[in-house]
Amino acid sequence: MAAFRRFRAGKFLLYLLLAAPLLHVAVSLEPISISIGIAAASAITGYMSFPNFYCGRLVECCQVDTPLNSTALLVDLKEKLYGQHLAQDVICRALTGFMSNENPKKPLALSLHGWTGTGKNFVSKIIVENIYDLGMKSKFVHLFVSTVHFPHNSLIPLYKDQLQSWIRGNTSRCARSIFIFDEMDKLHPGLIDAIKPFLDYYEHIDGVSYRKAIFIFLSNAGGDLINRRMLEFWTSGRKREELQLKDVENFLSVGLFNNNNSGFWRCALIEKNLIDYFVPFLPLEFSHVKKCVLAELRHRGLEEDEELAFRVAKEMTYSPKENKLFSDKGCKTVSARLNFHL
Incomplete structure (x- = not known):
């Protein structure tokens, strides 16, 4: 029962602390209740004033002043x-x-x-x-x-x-x-x-x-x-x-x-x-398409396979017709092509 009274007293003090700018209240509480109330208020204030905790775990915050890495x-x-x-x-x-x-x-x-x-x-x-x-x-x-x-x-x-x-x-x-x-x-x-x-x-x-x-x-x-x-x-x-x-x-x-x-x-x-x-954005060449295939393999948690990457990249269409320098679709269809081979 005494513990319950102390809890209620601490909770009441917390309310008074939060309302202090608006109310002038005189209250007399036993020392242990005051300590509990102040500790609780300090903990809440600390968390609410810590931006990383508030923005990272509670809500998403607008990054208006956050520097770019x-x-x-x-x-x-x-x-x-x-x-x-x-x-x-x-x-x-x-x-x-x-x-x-x-x-x-x-x-x-x-x-x-x-x-x-x-x-x-x-x-x-x-x-x-x-x-x-x-x-x-x-x-x-x-x-x-x-x-x-x-x-x-x-x-x-x-x-x-x-x-x-x-x-x-x-x-x-x-x-x-x-x-x-x-x-x-x-x-x-x-x-x-x-x-x-x-x-x-x-x-x-x-x-x-x-x-x-x-x-x-x-x-x-x-x-x-x-x-x-x-x-x-x-x-x-x-x-x-x-x-x-x-x-x-x-x-x-x-x-x-x-x-x-x-x-x-x-x-x-x-x-x-x-x-x-x-x-x-420049047109991609064979070597770039091959890198896209290897990246897709890594993304899927698979081992990099140079031979497979070569085959997939080779199947893509390239232009102009005379020298076939640039991939017509870049890396856009790499994932679908890789599905066929896997």
């Missing part, structure tokens, strides 16, 4: 992404610089371009996982797929309103929101201009700052232009790794702006220079 990001890009030295360098530098800036002038906008299977979706996944532990499942990461979310040309005005509302609402909740737009080459021209105000150099729009948000655009558009430049490099005897961003970026942005089969056609985001980087 650029070393971990670079390791992920180099170990998991094959044949894309430009994408590795540009993305690592862009994200590191942006997230280390406490007061950026505008959101970060990355536009990733290249043939299917070259790693665009894979890279967006790597980026997200290096910012949020839950990756693509994070409530602060938002994926839009053109053919799923914006399928009807007649509903563009409605889509624009919905898109603005979604971005406004989620950025209000978390300044470090990430918005990914996939299949930009299938997006109705003009629709993406709805987000122009959020990518511009405004400090606030209706009390909301978008400057710490990240926008990522994924598109097959421009892939032919990138492949043509890559072929020119090969024909002139230059190494793949010699290709620099300046060799591709300008003519890529111009080509997208003038391509009426792209969601970027006559786009205000390009016209007003609101996209920070146009990142080219």
